[in-house]
Amino acid sequence: MLAQTGRAVADRLRENPAVIAIPHDGIEMFVVPDFISPAECAALIEKIDAVCQPSTLLSGGTLADDVGFRTSHSANLDRFDPLVEAIDTRILALTGLRERQGETIQGQRYRQGQLFKPHYDWFGTDQPYWPKEAAAGGQRSWTTMAYLNRPQAGGATRFTSAGFQVEPLPGLLLLWNNMTVDGLPNPAVMHEGSPVEAGTKYIFTKWFRRGDWY
Ligand SMILES: O=C(O)CCC(=O)C(=O)O
Numbered sequence: 651m652l653a654q655t656g657r658a659v660a661d662r663l664r665e666n667p668a669v670i671a672i673p674h675d676g677i678e679m680f681v682v683p684d685f686i687s688p689a690e691c692a693a694l695i696e697k698i699d700a701v702c703q704p705s706t707l708l709s710g711g712t713l714a715d716d717v718g719f720r721t722s723h724s725a726n727l728d729r730f731d732p733l734v735e736a737i738d739t740r741i742l743a744l745t746g747l748r749e750r751q752g753e754t755i756q757g758q759r760y761r762q763g764q765l766f767k768p769h770y771d772w773f774g775t776d777q778p779y780w781p782k783e784a785a786a787g788g789q790r791s792w793t794t795m796a797y798l799n800r801p802q803a804g805g806a807t808r809f810t811s812a813g814f815q816v817e818p819l820p821g822l823l824l825l826w827n828n829m830t831v832d833g834l835p836n837p838a839v840m841h842e843g844s845p846v847e848a849g850t851k852y853i854f855t856k857w858f859r860r861g862d863w864y
Pocket residue numbers: 758766771805806807808841842843844853855
């Protein structure tokens with residue numbers, strides 16, 4: 651099931667001329683330049699600033715005790731906001747995923763010195779949070795993430811095991827499959843939001859579940 655989802659999305663992305671595959675052994679990753687327009691980036695940044703709160707980690711997880719692990723601010727955007735809805739609709743058309751599989755778009759703001767240490771977006775099924783997540787659509791299949799601006803220095807998304815990084819390029823959508831081609835959690839997709847060295851970094855993330863998130 652997760653293997654099928656992974657393949658269906660990847661096949662659809664490969665057929666789309668606007669999508670660029672990032673070739674890397676063992677990871678399915680793609681980018682779409684200019685997916686978010688400059689006006690949309692600016693509007694999203696305003697919305698993020700208006701509602702963001704200190705970012706959280708999954709409660710009871712092994713990482714939850716490390717206070718310096720994720721020092722950014724996060725904003726759960728209103729999924730019925732017309733701009734958010736429009737972007738959601740484009741991401742669904744791009745990926746072929748179902749609306750109800752998608753978590754609400756979450757904005758992230760990193761000020762100078764802030765970071766998100768190396769982690770997986772997939773859930774550890776041995777973790778205390780898992781029963782709750784299992785009931786809320788289950789495992790995360792695809793991550794979609796867009797850069798809304800470029801900080802003056804730092805803030806790349808570094809794939810720490812795979813050994814490459816994606817630089818914040820405003821408007822760029824980055825997509826990757828959190829699962830292997832066999833539909834199992836992929837150890838190769840460990841990544842971090844590396845520290846912003848100067849300026850502020852704004853992104854959004856939207857994760858997709860195996861089943862219905864809501
Ligand atoms: O800030 C980044 O570049 C990565 C963000 C991230 O990994 C996440 O929100 O799950």
